[in-house]
Amino acid sequence: MTAIAAPPARIREAASRDSALATVHFRLMVLMLLVSGVVLLIVAKLIWMGVAAGPQRANVVSGGFVPARADIVDRNGEPLARTIDGWSIAIHPREVISDRRELAQKLAALMPEHSAAWYWRALNSNRKFVYLRKRAMPELVRQVNALGEPAVALGREPERLYPQGMMAAHVLGFVDNDSIGRSGLELTNNGRLTDAAQRGEPLMLAMDSRVQAALESELNAAMVKHSAAAATGIVLDVHTGEVVALSSLPSYNPNVGPDANGVRSNELNMATQAVFELGSTFKPLTIANAIDQHVVTDIARRYDARAALRVGGYRIRDDHPANRWLNVPEMLTLSSNIVTAQIAEQIGAARMERYFRALGFYDKAAIELPNPRRPLTPHFWARTTVMTSGYGHGIAITPLHLANAYAALVNGGILRPATLLRRRAGQVPAGRRVIAPETSALMRRLLRLIVTDGTGRRADAAGMRVGGKTGTADKSSGGGYNRNARVSTFAAAFPMDDPKYVVVAMLDDPHGTADTGGFATAGMVAAPIVGKVVARIGPLLGVYPDEARDVDLSDLRGMIWKPKAER
DSSP: OOOOOOOOHHHHHHHHHHHHHHHHHHHHHHHHHHHHHHHHHHHHHHHHHHHTOOTTSOEEETTEEEOSSOOEEOTTOOEEEEEEEEEEEEEOGGGOOSOHHHHHHHHHHHOTTSOHHHHHHHHTSSOSOEEEEEEEOHHHHHHHHTTOOTTEEEEEEEEEEOTTTTTTHHHHOOBOTTSOBOSHHHHHTHHHHHOTTTTTSOEEBSOOHHHHHHHHHHHHHHHHHTTOSEEEEEEEETTTOBEEEEEEESOOOTTSOOOTTSOOTTOOOTTTSOOBOOGGGGHHHHHHHHHHTTSOSOTTOOEEOSSOEEETTEEEOOSSOOOSEEOHHHHHHHTOHHHHHHHHHHHOHHHHHHHHHHTTTTSOOOOSSSSOOOOBOOSSOOHHHHHHHTTTOSOBBOHHHHHHHHHHHHTTSEEOOOBSBOOOTTOSOOOEEOSOHHHHHHHHHHHHHHHHHSTTGGGOOTTSOOEEEEEEEEEEETTEEEEEEEEEEEEEEEOTTSOOEEEEEEEESOOOOGGGTTOOOHHHHTHHHHHHHHHHHTGGGTOOOOTTOOOOOHHHHTTSOOOGGGO
16 A cells, blocks of 8 residues: 655645634634623613613613602792602611621611610511611711621612701602602602603692791791691682692601601691681682572671571570671671571572582592592581581581682682692683672672771781681581680682782681680681781782782771761
């Protein structure tokens, strides 16, 4: 057999180079595939974080930071609620290596909202993760970190901040640890506030934070002065239905979470979630109804108020009896139950019920807040029911219902749903007519007369032309009434020559003081609140005092009887 000669050396070297080059190419391709895979994984992760992350994760859109929850601002753009990037302090109980009792004492010293016993229980719990403080300040984070416990977890998380503290807490509400609205507008507008397409735009309210602060300040001062159990107030635009301010006291701080038992005090919104018999504030509404129904065709006509009315076993009397015949202007300025009851009886059950339904007293108030309370209305309109409902007894409504009704009473007779959201030009609903325009015009003058010459004198604010009506009602209790507890309310509007705003102030179970002569009636305790509020908020809302302007009341004053010495 002939032997095959080996290839020349240069051929062997070329083959070796080709093999080595192929190996290098293969390795480069593998490396490139690996790098490409890593890049794709990173890109996919970024996309997932930007698109699929939950509401707590912030997003970067078009190069700008968009919070996981939109801001809430007042009508002037002032922030009322916003999401910030805050610190949180937590612990992994199973991983604690320090002496637990000593660590609990140190944590209690740094975060005294809980006791050392509470921290000791948290450190010994079987949970994987326990929050110790949300919204922690950087200095506190440094101090906790200095404890040297590796089980402590310090993180940056989106936090909901309410920069105005307790102001308007019942309107704004609060969110839980998962940034989900649990009360107020945070709850009812949760979808709007977390919608990715809208998070860049704040939720603008009708509220003016300056007016809100003034209302809360005066309500709180009166509540403290008269040792009242609670207070509430509303400022409402009579032409748009916008709620410029709404307060319920006592309040709470939405920046502070519930206590160790999961309880948050003072959450009840007295303006929308509680109903009251609001007493004589109903009398102007009854008179307007009587005029529209042609029951009262002449306000100068006199009604017998010389003695209390006896209806079955019920006795209707006046707190300050005039013991004479009274016309409508006198009835309103003296706040006569006897005359109002007679007029209500002439209106009759069917027309009284129909009127209250038209005013919305049979429905929950239309407002963007959770769980508004439905009024308590008569199931059967007996004769006594008709008569007493005319002056606000036997029917219980929310203060917001009353504010809405008074807006219609003075704005020309149109009832519109109230709103906490800003209504731009063209967004104001047409509403529905509930009072004739000429009746509304007369009621504006009569309401002004009550303040200048009647029980509402303490609500007058120099140059602001305030008109309104007092209402003092005993609180219902156990199927009857507690003569030692009352609700004192003043419902007003200003300026009465061209009404723009309704102001309602109510104190729950106030007590008299030396300067009120021991009395806690609405004229003594609620009317002054309105006078002070109007004086403060008028210029903020573009209504300036003018002593030269007022409503012409000369003809109405001519109907009021005066002793010879005063003529």
